[in-house]
Amino acid sequence: MHYAIDEAPSYAILEMNLDSGEKIVADGGVMTWMSDLTATTNMSGGIMSGIKRAIGGESMFLTTYTAGSQGGTIGMAPGDPGMIVDHDLAGDLFLQKGAFICCEEGVSTDLKFQGLRGFFNVGLLSLRLTGNGKVFFAAYGDVEAIDVDGDIIVDSGHVVAWEPSLQYELSYRRGVRNFLFAEGMMLRFHGRGRIWVQSRNPLALADFLHPYRPVKSDNN
Amino acid sequence: MNITIDGNPDAAEATISLAEGESFLAESGAMTRMSPSVQIKPRLKGGFLSSLARKALGGESFVMGEFTAQQPGEVSIANTTPGTILHRRLDGESLVVTAGAFLACSPQVNVSTKTHGFRQLFSGQGAFVLECSGRGDLLLASFGSVIEKKVEGNFTVDTGHAVAWASSLDYKIRGMGNLKSTLLSGEGLVMDFSGVGTVWVQTRNLAGFSHWLVPFCKG
Amino acid sequence: MEITIRDTGLFGHVDVTLDNDDAFTSEAGALFKMTSNTMLTTSSRKKGSGGGIFAAAKRMLASASFFLTEYSSKDGEPVQLSLAPLMPGDCAKIELDDSCRWYCTGGSWIGCGRDVSIDTEFAGFKKGMAGGEGMFYIVCSGTGPMIVSAFGKIQKIQVRGEYNVDSGHVVAYQDTLHVDVGNASGSGFGGFVTSGLVGEGFVMKFTGNGTVYTQSHSPTRLGKTVGPTLPERS
Numbered sequence: 165m166h167y168a169i170d171e172a173p174s175y176a177i178l179e180m181n182l183d184s185g186e187k188i189v190a191d192g193g194v195m196t197w198m199s200d201l202t203a204t205t206n207m208s209g210g211i212m213s214g215i216k217r218a219i220g221g222e223s224m225f226l227t228t229y230t231a232g233s234q235g236g237t238i239g240m241a242p243g244d245p246g247m248i249v250d251h252d253l254a255g256d257l258f259l260q261k262g263a264f265i266c267c268e269e270g271v272s273t274d275l276k277f278q279g280l281r282g283f284f285n286v287g288l289l290s291l292r293l294t295g296n297g298k299v300f301f302a303a304y305g306d307v308e309a310i311d312v313d314g315d316i317i318v319d320s321g322h323v324v325a326w327e328p329s330l331q332y333e334l335s336y337r338r339g340v341r342n343f344l345f346a347e348g349m350m351l352r353f354h355g356r357g358r359i360w361v362q363s364r365n366p367l368a369l370a371d372f373l374h375p376y377r378p379v380k381s382d383n384n
Numbered sequence: 385m386n387i388t389i390d391g392n393p394d395a396a397e398a399t400i401s402l403a404e405g406e407s408f409l410a411e412s413g414a415m416t417r418m419s420p421s422v423q424i425k426p427r428l429k430g431g432f433l434s435s436l437a438r439k440a441l442g443g444e445s446f447v448m449g450e451f452t453a454q455q456p457g458e459v460s461i462a463n464t465t466p467g468t469i470l471h472r473r474l475d476g477e478s479l480v481v482t483a484g485a486f487l488a489c490s491p492q493v494n495v496s497t498k499t500h501g502f503r504q505l506f507s508g509q510g511a512f513v514l515e516c517s518g519r520g521d522l523l524l525a526s527f528g529s530v531i532e533k534k535v536e537g538n539f540t541v542d543t544g545h546a547v548a549w550a551s552s553l554d555y556k557i558r559g560m561g562n563l564k565s566t567l568l569s570g571e572g573l574v575m576d577f578s579g580v581g582t583v584w585v586q587t588r589n590l591a592g593f594s595h596w597l598v599p600f601c602k603g
Numbered sequence: 604m605e606i607t608i609r610d611t612g613l614f615g616h617v618d619v620t621l622d623n624d625d626a627f628t629s630e631a632g633a634l635f636k637m638t639s640n641t642m643l644t645t646s647s648r649k650k651g652s653g654g655g656i657f658a659a660a661k662r663m664l665a666s667a668s669f670f671l672t673e674y675s676s677k678d679g680e681p682v683q684l685s686l687a688p689l690m691p692g693d694c695a696k697i698e699l700d701d702s703c704r705w706y707c708t709g710g711s712w713i714g715c716g717r718d719v720s721i722d723t724e725f726a727g728f729k730k731g732m733a734g735g736e737g738m739f740y741i742v743c744s745g746t747g748p749m750i751v752s753a754f755g756k757i758q759k760i761q762v763r764g765e766y767n768v769d770s771g772h773v774v775a776y777q778d779t780l781h782v783d784v785g786n787a788s789g790s791g792f793g794g795f796v797t798s799g800l801v802g803e804g805f806v807m808k809f810t811g812n813g814t815v816y817t818q819s820h821s822p823t824r825l826g827k828t829v830g831p832t833l834p835e836r837s
Contacts, residue, residue, distance in 0.1 A: 174394045174612035174691075175467070175528035175587040193592060195574075196545045197585055199538060241545075241587050243596025245466070245528060245613060245691055262596055305691065306611040315639050322635040322687075336643060348632070352639060361636055363609075363616045363687050368632060370600035372689055372822065376830020377601070380837050390819075394613040395692065395755030397819040413824060417760070417768040417817050420808065462819045464828045466613060466691060466755045594832040603836045 165268075165298075169248050173306045176248035178240045178265060182231035190266035192225030194240040201229045201236035226273070240265055242302035249307055249325075249360060253299045259291045259325045262366065268297030301325055305364030315354035321365035327357035385490060387521060389469050393529040396469035397462045398488070402453035408521075409448045410461050410488035419457030424449045450491075461488055463525035465593075467586065470524045470547075478517035481524060481548040484590070490520035515551065524548055528588030539577045544589035550581030604716065606748055608694050615694040616687040617713060617750055623679045628721065629686050629714030629750075631670035637684035644673040648723045650709070650739045669709070669723055669741070686713055688752030690822055695757050697749045697775065703813070707751055707775040709739035710822060716747035738770065742778075751775050755819030762809045770805040771821025780813035 165188075167180040177196065180188060192205060205227045229238055242248070242265060251257065253271055264273070274292045293299055303324045310316060317335045326332075335352035353359055385408065386401040397416060400408055409427060427450040451459050463469070472479065474493060489495065494517045516522050524530075526547050533539060535553060543557065555575045577583060604627065605620040616635075619627050631645060647668045676682045688694060689710060697705065699719055706724075715721065722742040743749050751757075751774050760766060762780060776782070785806045809815055 170531070171393065171529040171587050172612075173614065177529075177531070177587045193595060195542055196587065197533065197539065197541045199540060239531075239585075239587075241528075241592075243588070243592035243594075245588055245593075262599060305687070306609075306614040306616075317637050317639055317641070319635040335639075350634075350637075363611075363614050363635070363685075364691060365635065365687070365689075366597065366600045368689050370597055370602070373597065373826055373830050373833060374601070374603065374836060376826035377833045377836040378831055380835045390758070391756040395819045397756065397758070415769055416772045416819060416821075417758075417766065420765045420767050462755070464820075464824050466820050590829065590832070594829055597829070598834060601834055601836075 173247040198238040265300040270297040271295040303362035321367040324360040329357035395466035407452035414461040418459040421455040421457040465527035467526040487525040488523040493520040526586035547584040553581040633686040690754035692753040712741040713750040753818035774816040777813035
């Protein structure tokens with residue numbers, strides 16, 4: 165497998181060349197172009213119905229791409245503009261759910277709500293990746309990998325991924341751009357481990373777009 | 385007419401300098417800033433007048449603005465989504481362009497619609513592609529960067545990521561057999577290109593962007 | 604105090620380092636990362652001027668208040684924080700020198716140093732145009748740095764005479780310029796041309812001498828395109 169992350173950091177695209185018979189497991193919607201690959205889709209893990217309930221109806225579609233006899237090529241991109249990170253996983257990683265792009269077959273994915281219970285069940289809806297192999301994930305905006313040794317405070321909407329060796333708790337509720345469904349939660353991460361911070365906030369964008377959404381016609 | 389493009393590939397804006405009396409056509413709503421000596425009029429560009437055309441586009445006509453300089457002046461234009469603006473100087477060849485990717489052209493360029501009979505194709509831009517031909521300047525705009533792919537044999541592109549392609553290429557549209565495609569109209573449809581020619585592909589698209597936003601939307 | 608604009612393609616942001624006696628104020632939602640010794644003091648301003656905002660403004664704005672956070676050090680040690688705009692795009696620093704006031708559109712203003720004063724203003728458009736839609740401005744004066752942001756790329760335009768900018772593309776301008784609001788389709792050609800048909804928004808017509816900062820992309824235009832594709836809201 166060879167890969168390159170092009171058009172970084174604004175509109176990063178992961179271009180991958182797979183050798184004959186090689187596979188990559190990707191989120192269902194990331195394929196932009198491909199040649200000489202076959203695709204099969206399934207729902208993640210077999211824990212589908214429980215997860216659907218826990219996270220309000222969302223579940224993960226994973227597509228496995230397998231290269232043909234001459235090898236194959238695929239370009240993969242997330243829905244949001246921003247950077248793609250490649251990470252050599254050896255153990256566990258928590259990943260913001262919308263960030264997952266693809267991984268090698270040896271990595272398993274488990275959708276889990278990493279909530280801060282007691283604060284209206286808000287928190288980080290994350291994917292736990294476990295295993296050994298390459299993992300690729302996307303950030304909304306540019307991304308900075310910070311090796312924490314002590315503490316740092318980060319807005320919850322700006323956290324892309326973090327290592328389980330880091331603990332976190334609510335630090336502040338800061339002021340917000342408007343009061344629609346604002347989060348404004350600043351989380352204090354402490355311990356030793358790596359956290360990936362993105363420079364834009366999808367929750368703030370969704371808040372901005374709220375008035376432009378169609379209005380429900382039936383309010384019963 | 386002189387065209388300069390600033391901001392490629394991140395957030396491009398094209399500035400067109402017009403001599404007195406010169407004009408160009410741009411997608412409605414594209415103007416960002418301009419000299420006061422330039423006047424804008426609405427124009428329906430070639431072949432969009434049929435009610436069928438209007439219906440397929442969701443009730444909207446393909447209205448363009450015709451920008452004419454009463455005295456020498458400048459007009460800057462940009463796309464709705466940030467990305468790249470490509471400037472193609474057509475010299476007799478023809479190019480197929482997805483409706484959402486068309487930004488502007490000089491008046492001598494011929495723009496006509498081709499339909500597929502599919503709804504919700506091309507990132508919700510509708511079932512239209514445009515065939516652009518003639519001699520003149522054509523400005524295309526993308527969401528994200530644009531990558532040129534030379535097709536020699538076969539090449540598959542997600543429909544939402546196709547910007548433009550040489551009219552010499554053949555293609556078929558099919559579903560990926562993806563569960564998701566049954567839930568999200570337009571997603572999971574791909575174009576299988578065959579033949580020899582160039583395809584321009586964008587690295588982001590509106591349907592993917594909208595789908596990514598859904599879990600963050602409340603209320 | 605050190606202010607560094609990080610220019611990384613589409614996604615600029617601002618890193619601020621404050622010493623013991625420095626202070627910096629930002630739009631409350633801009634903060635995304637900070638050291639744990641940062642002290643936050645929140646305040647608010649009304650989005651209207653003088654005697655409150657009129658009905659049209661109340662309909663248009665998600666909230667009638669605008670929230671500010673002032674940053675300083677809790678423990679006397681330097682504080683590091685990072686601010687980001689809402690939209691993908693550039694950040695730019697404008698150094699104020701007390702010679703004029705700067706009008707910044709509501710979504711573009713990020714923050715400023717302690718010797719810059721912050722006012723708000725709601726400027727309603729002319730009656731009869733789209734039901735009196737208006738714009739919320741943050742008006743800054745004094746001396747020191749002010750940070751603005753753009754959707755897309757920022758352009759700095761020196762106006763000498765006349766220049767028109769689509770209302771969705773204005774970031775900030777000096778009050779040495781006179782501003783009129785007009786219809787993009789221009790000056791009375793038979794009266795059959797309306798903005799709605801062409802799709803152009805309203806145009807801010809600048810006259811005089813001064814600087815205007817513009818952005819390549821319009822958040823409103825993106826909202827109108829993407830919004831209808833999102834789930835229904837109540």
